[in-house]
Amino acid sequence: MLAVPTAYxxxxxxxxxxxxxxxxxxxxxxxxxxxxxxxxLLIFSSEFGKALRDMGFRVVFDKNGIIMAQIIVNLPYMIRLIKTAFAELDERLEIIAGMLGASRWQRFVTITLPLARNAVISAVILVWSRGLGEFGATLMVVGATRMKTETLPASIYLNMATGDIGAAMASAIIILLISFVSLFATSRLERKNLQASRMKDVYWQ
Structure with missing residues (x-):
């Protein structure tokens, strides 16, 4: 929701x-x-953060902090991926649609977004799987508390700290499986994009 309009x-x-x-x-x-x-941590520990906390929006050492950390870390990556996808689209189609009377919004909804659909879906999958492994920013903002701010990487950290190698390996295997499935899905989408691009080149020729 944030990355698509920003990239466009x-x-x-x-x-x-x-x-x-x-x-x-x-x-x-x-x-x-x-x-x-x-x-x-500095921002949400300041007076601004305290005001948000008083209004009921807690960030530091709270689940909301995980969301904020994920947004700050992964949103730029998502924007970069989608921006690249939009930049590779042929603008001639949008120009022609504009000459026929389509508004910018209509061009975006009926031409740009459908053509970049697979790239956007691929970016969502990659960023989501990448977010599952984020640890540094999340640890600084919310810490690693069992059953409260415990993410998969935090679970690995906590289990290793307590010597529970089996549980740590289980969390690591879950991340690896999700990463494998994500890469497989994105490779299929990229293959479809390549085929569509070749068909488009043949059409223009």
């Missing part, structure tokens, strides 16, 4: 400070996750 704006839109906005959005890609987690 960055590829098709024109607005002031577009380059600066793109740099800020993609900055977390080059930052260590522990640093991102520390930034979130």
């Amino acid at each position: 704006s960055l590829t098709r839109g024109s607005f002031p400070f577009k380059k600066i906005a793109q740099i800020i959005i993609e900055l977390p890609l080059s930052m260590p996750y522990l640093v991102l987690g520390l930034c979130l």
Whole structure:
């Protein structure tokens, strides 16, 4: 919901400070996750965070913190993937639709999004599986508390700390299986995209 309109704006839109906005959005890609987690911890431990807590939105050492950490870590990656997919689409189709009277919204819904559908689905799967293995930022914001803020990576960490190698291996195997299925699904979608691209090239020729 956040990545698709943002990626579309960055590829098709024109607005002031577009380059600066793109740099800020993609900055977390080059930052260590522990640093991102520390930034979130400082933000939500400030007066702003305390105000949110008083309104009922707890982040630090709460499940909401897991969601915030996942968004900050994975949203730039999702935007980059979808932006690349939009940039590879042939704009001639959108231009022709615009000449025929279609609005920008109609062009997006009927042309751009359907053509990029497989790429968007592939990005969702990859980012979701990648998010399951995120540990550094989540640990900084919510810690690792059994049955409260325990994610799969946190489960591995806690089980290793207590010497329960079997439970740690079980969590690791779950992550590996999910990663395998995700990569298999995305490879199938990429193959379909390649076939569609070849058919489109033949059509234009």
